[in-house]
Amino acid sequence: MKEIVIKLENVTKHYSMGDAIVKAVDGISIDIEKGDFVAIIGPSGCGKSTAMNLVGSLDLPTSGKIFLGK
Numbered sequence: 001m002k003e004i005v006i007k008l009e010n011v012t013k014h015y016s017m018g019d020a021i022v023k024a025v026d027g028i029s030i031d032i033e034k035g036d037f038v039a040i041i042g043p044s045g046c047g048k049s050t051a052m053n054l055v056g057s058l059d060l061p062t063s064g065k066i067f068l069g070k
């Protein structure tokens with residue numbers, strides 16, 4: 001049976017840098033099922049570390065929802 005252990009719903013992380021807003025993560029949604037083997041790939045600065053920090057609860061999203069199962 002399908003068991004989702006990590007779910008992201010339209011998650012964003014924006015940083016204010018003076019007048020500018022850095023959209024480090026700009027609306028990602030994903031369902032990761034138990035037993036899935038997942039890799040996040042992309043160029044430097046695309047938001048991989050920011051996304052992982054959100055999944056690991058080291059940081060809070062600007063908006064969106066994160067669900068963590070067992």
Ligand SMILES: Nc1ncnc2c1ncn2[C@@H]1O[C@H](COP(=O)(O)OP(=O)(O)O)[C@@H](O)[C@H]1O
Pocket residue numbers: 015017022023024042043044045046047048049050051
């Ligand atoms: N604490 C922060 N304050 C401001 N900007 C940040 C911060 N952390 C990351 N960024 C910016 O967010 C973007 C994504 O960074 P990051 O998640 O580290 O990318 P990656 O891990 O894919 O290289 C980059 O433009 C980076 O400069």
Ligand SMILES: [Mg+2]
Pocket residue numbers: 048049050
């Ligand atoms: Mg990184």
